[in-house]
Amino acid sequence: MRRTGSGPDDADEIPLVTAHMVKSAQRIAALNDAAARLGLAPGVTVADARARHPGLAVVEHDPAVDHLLLTAVADACDRWTPLVALDPPDGLMLDITGCAHLFGGEAALARALAVRLAEGGLAARIAIADTPGCAAAVARYGARDTPVVVPPGGQDAALAPLPLAALRLPPGMVASLAEVGLKRIADILDRPRATLAARFDGLLEKLDAARGETDTPISPRRPMPACVTEQNFAEPVLLERDVLDTLARLGARLARVLESRGEGARLLETALFRTDGRVVRITVGTGAPLTDPARMARLFADRLAVGEPCDPGFGFDLIRLSALATERCDPVQGGLDASDATAELAHLVDRLSTRFGARRVTRQMLRDEHVPEHATACVPAQAARVAGSRHGLVPSPRADALVPARPLRLLQRPEPVQAVAEVPDGPPVRFRWRRVLHEVAATEGPERIALAWWRDADGHALTRDYFRVECRGGFRAWLFREGLFGRETPHPTWFLHGLFG
Amino acid sequence: MVVPPPDPGEILRALRSRVAALEAHRPPPDAESALALGVPTLDRALGGGLSLGALHEIVPATPLDLGAAAGTVLVLAVHALHRVRRFAHREILWIQPELAGLEAGRLYGPGVAELGLSPARLIELRLASERDGAFAMEEALQCRALGVVVGEFFDDRALDLVALRRLSLAATAGGGLGLLLRHRAEALASPAATRLEITAAPGLPDGFGGLGQPTVLLSLERNRRGPTGRWRLTWDHHEHVFREAPAPLSVAAAAGDRPHRPDDAEDRVRTG
Known part of the structure; x- marks a missing residue:
């Protein structure tokens, strides 16, 4: 190309x-x-x-720029088949198995592809054959005029007149084959295989791959979607509204297919193919298998509303909606009042995650850890399948305590305070936090929490003594003294770690 | 011919009826439309309790009272899930801008659990920008799977009157309880149904000198349904109920402007 x-x-x-x-x-x-x-x-x-x-x-x-161009062209070629592989430095491999009839047959597909590439200012040599090796050889070394369609089973005839370099042999091997008078593929087609195999390592493998004796898969750039629907436009669409309408229609088709399989979409991708060959891809994830087309369209609308503006250029002439990942989803019978609260909540979480990022919509999972900052973990709400959420209100873990033992809010990192205690290992009498002096009225503690030594690579982990304190005004905080006086450090330091409700 | 000047009384009546339509007065609350707090005098002042499907503002009196205000918000949310039957399976969404989290800490799962809420029923949304808060809260309030939506706002610039009005309408549409936790207690006009100002108060120490139950001074600053006033409340995290705390001896009884005839609605001072 x-x-x-x-x-x-x-x-x-x-x-x-x-x-x-x-x-x-x-x-x-x-x-x-x-x-x-x-x-x-x-x-x-x-x-x-x-x-x-x-x-x-x-x-x-500049090989890097060449590669960028090649990947851009590969993107544009996604409209012909989902299986597009790069064949560096200057080739693309399209697996059109099962796709050609959509474009009126192999020859018509090849012609249409050539026209499209020519419109983009690219001269391409195109060949269609049963095997990737044969197609590549014919495209690079075959007849002057392309596209060439090698008929099924016609690899031998197509390969025979080509030079041996068409098989993509190592450079030295072509030269040594030429030294013994073997220049074209026809020269080795009828040779005894044993002698060739003995002298030229790897030659027969390449030949067999090109002839179709062995199967050589291509490695596509993108994973094969589970389900794809698309819409072609004779007249390119430009308006966001039209794109979203199309997505809703495609979503309905996708949903029918998924429903018949008993599945729902977990990861959806929209590919908008611009007339000039650029492709805009938008991916949204869901927290639960989704089959509702209106909700699919809503997620994409949200993403379009916050994402970088997508430039339609001269319009999109192909819009494709694919379900990249699906999951089993048993159909649920809706009630008469259709109050499907679970699905509605899942949809809200999806929308918020789509708009603000999945890491920002979280649930907390409690963990059995002593160190306060490790006792809870934030997981994305989309990923957290809440099994036991319906049990609702929990009994307080320390049922004997008159006041909660843990603060309602934990500072992201403990803030140093200047505290005064009557004795070095006693509770604080007053402390200064954020330049405000607090007189302590009542305390409870200490609660001694030693940091886990196995997590502590440097061996500097100091024991913490936590105190719940109430100040004169009623302000309640969770303070700790880091380091045991005399044993671990001569000057224990104080920190404020949390605020009580 | 001279057109007689319109009767001022008639204009006033017409304007009043238009205002009444805009204000969208709802019928008096029943058990499913108001959250009774279990403190009789406060519930009477609120006209049955905190109205559901409405927006309520909670502000700390000073920045130091933020912990107490956040605690009150969470406790109100837990109380709502516990008391309102249709909220029995619903969840809580807490929207917090990143900046507020840095300033005053994030919700801490074990602490939340001790106040009576399983963290599995709490979804948190942490926003990079405060301007997204109003949008997210509006969307969430319209969702009927959420019982309580809490929006924390560090800075008031994100909340203009239009945004507040939209939030209030969304709360009416969704039927959930919308709680606004505003870090800055600026007395601006607001369409919220009530405005509660929270001050941390010393808890009554237990008999052994330990900490007493957390106590707050709740000041009803604005109330669309009745009078304002001040109450001293504690939260019993074992039984999930509010109690009116006895006033400490050194302080005069909290008076406020409670109605002197609680049954007579006409005498009440309407505010808000």
Whole structure:
């Protein structure tokens, strides 16, 4: 695949090459048609080429940018099949099994693909064959005019006239094959396999793969979605409202398919294909299997409302909705009043997660830990399947205590306070927190909590003595003294860790 | 011909009827539309209790009272889940801007559990920007699967009158209890049904010198259904009930402006 010239009359085109450093010399990596007509080829040193053609334009070869272009084209090719693989440095592999009939057959698909790439300013060589190896060989080394469609089972005939390099052998092997007079694939098709296998390691594997004797899967860039629906437009759509309407319709179709499978969507993706080949993808996750199309559309509307504005360019001509992940979802019979509270809550959590991020909508899970900051963990509400949430109100864990033993709010990190105690290991008498002096009226404690030594890599963990204190005004706080006086440290420090309700 | 000037009394009546329509007076509360707090004088002042499907503001009297105010909010929420039958399976959403969490700490699961709420029934939403708070709270209030929605606001700029009015309408539509915990106690106009100002108060020490039950001084600053006043309340976290705390001897009995004839609605001072 190469970028074509700027206009139809290539005569004015400036010969242009890209150069990179190979074996301590600047050599041509790629060139345009004008440069090729001058007789230049990849691998020629830039010094030679300049000597022959002083007007040659040379730019630095940038493989990273090439790769970006290739992935962008691969994105655009998603409209033909969900299975698109990169074939670096300049190829793409599309598995169109089962897709060709949607576009009027293989030849029609290839033509349509060529037209689309040409509209994007790219010259491409396209071949369709039974095996990836054969298609790649024909596309790169086959007839001058593409697209070529190799008929089913016609690999041998298509491969025979091609040079051996078409099999993508290691560079040295092509040369050593040429030394013994083997230049084309036809030369090795009828050779005894044993001798070839003995002398050329890996040759037969490549040949068998191209001929279809062995099966070679491609590795697609994106995982295969569980379920896909899409809508083509003769006239590109531009308005967000139209996109959302389409998504609601597609969602209804998707929901029917999922429902027949007894599944619901957990991860949905919308792909908006712009006419110029760009693809905008929007992914939303759900906390529970979702089958309601209106809710699917609502999630995407929320995401569009907060995400970066998506530029429609000249419009979208293909909108695809896929369920990337699904989960079993048994149909629930709705009541007459249709008060499906669980689903409604799940939908609210999904919407808030979609809008603000799943990490911001959380539930707390209590853990059996002594260290206060480890006693609870925040998990995304979408991920937390609450099994026992219906038991509701819990009895207080310390039923004998007159007051709660744990604060309602915990500071994110304990804040140092200046505290005065009557004796070094006694309760505080007064303390200063955030520049306000508090006179302690009553205390309870200490509650001694030693930090877990196995978590403490440096061996500096100090024991904490926690006190619940009530100040003169009624302000209640959770203070601790870090370090046992005399044993662990000569100067214990005080911290405020939480506020009581 | 001279058009007679319109009767001022008629204009006033027309305006009053329009205001009454805008104010959307609801019928007097029953057990399912008001949350009785279990303190008779307070419930009478509130006209049966905190009305459900409405917005209530809770503000700390000083920044130091924020812990007590947050505790009151949580306790009101627990009380609602416990007492209102249709809330029996509902959950609580607590919306907190990140900044408020840094300033005053996040809700702590074990502490929440000790006040009587299983953390499994609490969903927290932590927002990067306070401006999203009003939107999130409005969406949540409309959801009928949530019993109580708590919106914590550090800064009042995110809450203008329009936002508050929308929240109030959303609460009416959803039927849940909307609680606004505002860190700054600025006496601005607000469409909220009530405004409670919370001051931490010393608890009555137990007989052994330990800490007594947490006590707050609740001042009903604004009340659409009745008079204002002040109460001293404690929360019994074993039985999940409010109790009126006896006033400490050194302080005069909290008087406030309670109605002197509680049964006679006409005499009440309407505020808000």
